[in-house]
Amino acid sequence: AQSVTQPDIHITVSEGASLELRCNYSYGATPYLFWYVQSPGQGLQLLLKYFSGDTLVQGIKGFEAEFKRSQSSFNLRKPSVHWSDAAEYFCAVGPGVTTDSWGKLQFGAGTQVVVTP
Amino acid sequence: EADIYQTPRYLVIGTGKKITLECSQTMGHDKMYWYQQDPGMELHLIHYSYGVNSTEKGDLSSESTVSRIRTEHFPLTLESARPSHTSQYLCASSREDEQYFGPGTRLTVT
Numbered sequence: 117a118q119s120v121t122q123p124d125i126h127i128t129v130s131e132g133a134s135l136e137l138r139c140n141y142s143y144g145a146t147p148y149l150f151w152y153v154q155s156p157g158q159g160l161q162l163l164l165k166y167f168s169g170d171t172l173v174q175g176i177k178g179f180e181a182e183f184k185r186s187q188s189s190f191n192l193r194k195p196s197v198h199w200s201d202a203a204e205y206f207c208a209v210g211p212g213v214t215t216d217s218w219g220k221l222q223f224g225a226g227t228q229v230v231v232t233p
Numbered sequence: 234e235a236d237i238y239q240t241p242r243y244l245v246i247g248t249g250k251k252i253t254l255e256c257s258q259t260m261g262h263d264k265m266y267w268y269q270q271d272p273g274m275e276l277h278l279i280h281y282s283y284g285v286n287s288t289e290k291g292d293l294s295s296e297s298t299v300s301r302i303r304t305e306h307f308p309l310t311l312e313s314a315r316p317s318h319t320s321q322y323l324c325a326s327s328r329e330d331e332q333y334f335g336p337g338t339r340l341t342v343t
Contacts, residue, residue: 157336
């Protein structure tokens with residue numbers, strides 16, 4: 117069965133500092149990988165996704181993520197955080213090419229990011 | 234900008250009441266989903282649909298039911314609300330694997 121682990125429940129970072137959020141997955145084949153962000157009282161917004169190809173993926177809001185097959189990881193990074201980056205971040209994994217490919221996602225438990233002045 | 238809407242955004246209701254949470258999308262997506270999310274927890278898929286007249290239960294058992302009579306509309310119904318149903322409910326839609334989420338409905342059952 118597929119699973120997603122986000123080891124860090126909560127991270128505090130200073131504004132302007134770099135940020136890295138960890139995500140490890142368990143899946144039998146190469147999955148589709150996603151990072152979503154959720155601001156308080158809002159739904160989830162897609163930051164970036166990896167399907168295939170270049171393992172370094174660029175997303176919105178200055179975020180990037182790197183797929184490392186050998187480590188089953190898909191960590192999210194941002195070189196310099198802004199106060200508006202305070203939110204909860206979810207990693208998700210979905211099936212790759214399947215006969216039905218209906219896009220059922222498994223989400224991690226999320227990482228809450230707090231940005232201090 | 235994703236066009237997926239949920240109403241109401243917040244609902245406080247007494248035990249035993251019947252409620253329907255609305256979800257609509259204007260993107261023409263065939264696939265739609267309902268997730269349940271408790272504070273600090275992962276999202277759990279409770280229902281999904283491939284298209285009109287298609288509905289399936291998700292990974293997390295739920296006493297709610299759904300219907301899909303029109304492509305754009307995927308309402309969720311609780312026949313008799315209980316305090317254990319207190320949670321946030323998120324609706325999403327997708328064409329393939331990328332899902333677009335609505336803003337959610339925060340339900341409190343007293």
